[in-house]
Amino acid sequence: MKSLHLGFDARDKPLRLTIEDRKTHMHVIGSSGSGKSKFLEWMIRGDLRNCQGFALLDPHGTLYHEVLQYSAHHVLDREIILLNLSQPTSVIGFNPFQRSGIGDVSVQVDRRISATMHAWDIPNTDQTPTLARTLRLIYTVMLEMNLGLPQVAHLIDFNAGDIRNHLIDQLTTPLVQKEWRELQSLRARDWRDETLSAKNRLFKFLTSPTLGRIMGVQGRTLDLQEIMDQGKVLLVNLAPSDYLSHENGEGVWSFTG
Numbered sequence: 001m002k003s004l005h006l007g008f009d010a011r012d013k014p015l016r017l018t019i020e021d022r023k024t025h026m027h028v029i030g031s032s033g034s035g036k037s038k039f040l041e042w043m044i045r046g047d048l049r050n051c052q053g054f055a056l057l058d059p060h061g062t063l064y065h066e067v068l069q070y071s072a073h074h075v076l077d078r079e080i081i082l083l084n085l086s087q088p089t090s091v092i093g094f095n096p097f098q099r100s101g102i103g104d105v106s107v108q109v110d111r112r113i114s115a116t117m118h119a120w121d122i123p124n125t126d127q128t129p130t131l132a133r134t135l136r137l138i139y140t141v142m143l144e145m146n147l148g149l150p151q152v153a154h155l156i157d158f159n160a161g162d163i164r165n166h167l168i169d170q171l172t173t174p175l176v177q178k179e180w181r182e183l184q185s186l187r188a189r190d191w192r193d194e195t196l197s198a199k200n201r202l203f204k205f206l207t208s209p210t211l212g213r214i215m216g217v218q219g220r221t222l223d224l225q226e227i228m229d230q231g232k233v234l235l236v237n238l239a240p241s242d243y244l245s246h247e248n249g250e251g252v253w254s255f256t257g
């Protein structure tokens with residue numbers, strides 16, 4: 001990570017954001033039209049000049065387009081990855097359930113559960129044990145088997161028991177495998193009770209063709225760590241459109257953990 005030149009203070013002294021400053025969170029506060037967005041764009045231009053890798057997640061789309069325009073003219077020596085979830089023309093794959101090569105699957109699952117619960121405004125997993133358990137079972141299968149979003153439908157559809165059995169047999173986490181087998185042995189009504197809250201919440205993502213297409217791509221998908229390490233740039237447009245709802249735009253990043 002590199003420090004960033006911000007401008008000059010009231011005494012004309014250069015003002016820098018140090019590496020230490022940048023490792024903590026930052027809020028940019030001001031009334032409408034006071035220059036917050038331009039300030040962010042200025043910082044992004046600094047990072048582009050410094051060859052600092054970063055990702056921009058833009059919920060409105062304006063900054064995404066400004067940075068894209070700047071990059072098209074001034075950043076010709078690096079990979080700029082465009083993930084435009086707002087428009088159906090984006091073809092790049094992003095599977096947030098892709099397993100990271102290092103570390104335990106259970107830790108990666110934990111992170112995703114915390115992140116999705118947080119995005120769904122659920123303060124802690126103790127209050128919704130059934131939802132947390134079902135998510136743990138689903139996310140473990142997805143990470144271990146390298147599945148994309150569209151396959152989640154099979155994991156929550158009562159009638160897809162055969163597909164699930166096939167996947168469960170291959171699991172390498174014995175406790176999760178045992179839990180899945182117990183779930184599989186339930187009758188339709190009990191199965192519904194157990195899985196309903198996870199199903200209700202995941203359903204919104206599963207019914208979006210835009211997310212299904214992007215999160216279902218097999219093969220090369222985005223590696224956020226690699227982007228940071230190699231000085232690459234990821235620009236993500238999450239602006240609500242005819243193809244992306246506000247809720248799905250916000251929610252899609254919650255799976256990354």
Ligand SMILES: Nc1ncnc2c1ncn2[C@@H]1O[C@H](COP(=O)(O)OP(=O)(O)O)[C@@H](O)[C@H]1O
Binds near residue numbers: 038
């Ligand atoms: N440092 C600056 N110098 C001159 N004009 C600026 C500066 N920062 C912002 N502006 C202009 O002010 C207007 C509002 O800025 P913007 O960044 O969109 O505000 P905010 O995001 O806080 O609502 C824009 O037209 C922008 O070009």
Ligand SMILES: [Mg+2]
Binds near residue numbers: 038
């Ligand atoms: Mg703004």
